[in-house]
Amino acid sequence: MNFDNLKKYKGEETPPEASAMINTFRAFGYNLQTAIADIIDNSISAKAENVWINYEWLGSKSTVTIKDDGEGMDKETLIKAMTPGSKDPNDERDESDLGRFGLGLKTSSFSQCKVLTVVSKKSEHKTLKRCWDLDFVNETGKWTLLDYISNQNLVKDLLKEKSGTVVVWEKLDRLVGNSHIENEAARKVFLEEFALVEEHLSLVFHRYLEKRKIKLWMNGIAINPWDPFMKEEEGSQLVSDELLENDNVRIKCYVLPHISKINEEDRKKAKTEDWYKLQGFYIYRNERLLLYGDWLGIFAKNEHYKNARILIDIPNKLDHEWKIDIKKATATPSILIRKDLVRLGKMTRQTASNIYRFRGNQIMLDDSITSFDFQPIWKAKKQRDGAINYYINEEHPILAKELESESITKKSLKSIFKLIGETTPVESIIQNYSENPESVELRNESKELESGTIKLAQMMFESLKKAGTSNEIAIKQIFNIQPFNEYPQLLEYFK
Structure with a gap:
């Protein structure tokens, strides 16, 4: 576009x-986990092989350092990296570049601290340092980037590296405030936050860690990858693997194994208690996880689809089309690909549902189904209004035998109770309720007394x-027992 005609006009x-804008950078909505992940993105872009995250509890003087052994920066590059908005999001970038706006280092850091210092060493160059102190900017009202570091010991390890960068966070007002070093409650929260950071990084960068593209360390301990798709677990299924949008977008549809196939120890590692909220699409940009556990408004979360997870891999050149935000926390699929996501989502969810439907059908059959080979303990019957009523199948061979006998032993009764309890069709009930909540018949206070x-x-x-026992006490005891407590009209039969 030609702006020559506008140049003739006066302007200001x-x-x-400075103070207003730099404090605005603190309100981009990062938390500690996403902020540190954003710093690691820069390390990956700098071709680092290792990133060391270190934190130290010192009350209000607590610090966080994030060091890498990447390429490092010269003076011009360092100053540019510390300058807000130093990158045009529309510029063409290297395929491995995980940044976009030139704001991540500043906004993520300012969200957590008031003093940001970056020290960098490029191969065969001297070590350089630059610092933003928000209190100083607020005091002076100037965009003054300082050649300063508060404590040289914070970056002494960088001298051992051929090249690399250290990001230092001080005055962690959002994390520790003015807490005293002996404040045990504040210290506990501090440590819990970093436990969440480790969990977050193990997921967000799991593909980098699995392929050994990078190693992450937290206070000297290696962070292991956490694979949300359980690719190596017996029973996991790869339902589909497709390339879309001119082969730029790869989609892999996974269904996790039924929980019964995972032993007790591995269930904790697999986070089976969180499967409901973890179902959905997992969007990666250059193998870095951006968004997960979300159906993107295409489907609603549902109990019997909790084993469904769909990997979507996009290149950074599609950032604009997918509306990737500064925090790399939101993404919106393009209209062109949305219909494919609906198709693949339905297929994956159906496969996930079948895991429970199959198991449910093995323990419960509708009255309309007859079989000489299989007799379930439980059956289900559809009412005229569509409601489903669950009941014990008296024709089951074991139950039928005991019902025909004139007496039953204590041992036999215990066995029957155990059998009924172990075969309760929980999964089928959940599935039926999830698909149609109105189909499950709830207890009706006005139902007929048999x-x-x-x-x-x-x-x-x-x-x-x-x-x-007196009449009064006997009646009270009976009405404290299920199902008698549901029938107050029984009182007239106690004489």
Whole structure:
């Protein structure tokens, strides 16, 4: 576009006020996990092989350092890296570049601290340092990037490296505030936050860690990858693997194994308790996880689809089309690919559902189904209004045999109770309820009182009276027992 016609008009430059703008950078919505992940992105772009995250509890003087052995920066590059908005998001970038706006280092750091120092060493160059102190900027009102570091000991390890960069966070007001070093509650929260950081990094960079493209260390301990797709686990399924958008976007559809195939020890590692919230799309840019556990508004989360996870891999050249934000925390699929996500999502969710449907059908059959080979303990019957009623199958061989006998032993009764408990069709009930909540018949306070329930209650009443219990106490005891507590009209039968 030609702007020559505008150049003839008068105008004024209106640079933003330093203190107002630099404090605005603190409000981009990062948390500690996403902020540190953003710093690691820069290390990966700098071709680092190792990143060391170190934190030290010192109360209000606590510090965080993130060091890498990447290429390092010369003076011009360092100053540019410390300058807000130093990169045009529309510029063409290297395929491995995980940045976009030139704001990540500053916004992620300022979200956590008031003093940001970056020390960098390029191969065969001297070590350089630059510092932003927000209190100093607020005091002076100037964009003054300082050639300063508060404590040389914080970066002494960098001298051992051929090249690399150290990011130092001080005055962690958002994390520790003015806490005293002996404040045990604040210290506990501090340590818990870094436990969450480790968990987050093990997921966000799991593909880098799995392929040994990078090693991450936290206070000297290696961070291991956490694979959300459980690719190496027996029973996991790769349902589909497709290339879309001119082969720029790869989609892999996974279904996790049924929980029964995972032993107790591995269930904790697999985070099976969180599977419901972890279902959905997992969007990666250059193998770095951006967004996960979200169906992107295409589907709703559902209990019997919790084993479904879909990997979407996009290159950084599609950032604009996918609306990747500064924090790399949101992404919106293009209209062109959305119909494919619907198709693949339905297929993956159906496969995930079948895991539970198959197991459910093995323990529960509708009345309309007959079989000489299989008799379930539990059955289900559809009512006229579509509701499903679950009941014990009295034709089951074991139950039928005991029902035909004149008496039943204590051992046999215990075995029957155990059998009923172990075969309760929990998964089928959950599935039916998830697909159609109205289909599961809830207990109805006004349901008809059956003669068998009356006789059983009367037998118990007589037994309590024979044992010397008064009428009043006997009635109270009976109404504290299920299902008698659901039938207040039983009172008229106790005489």
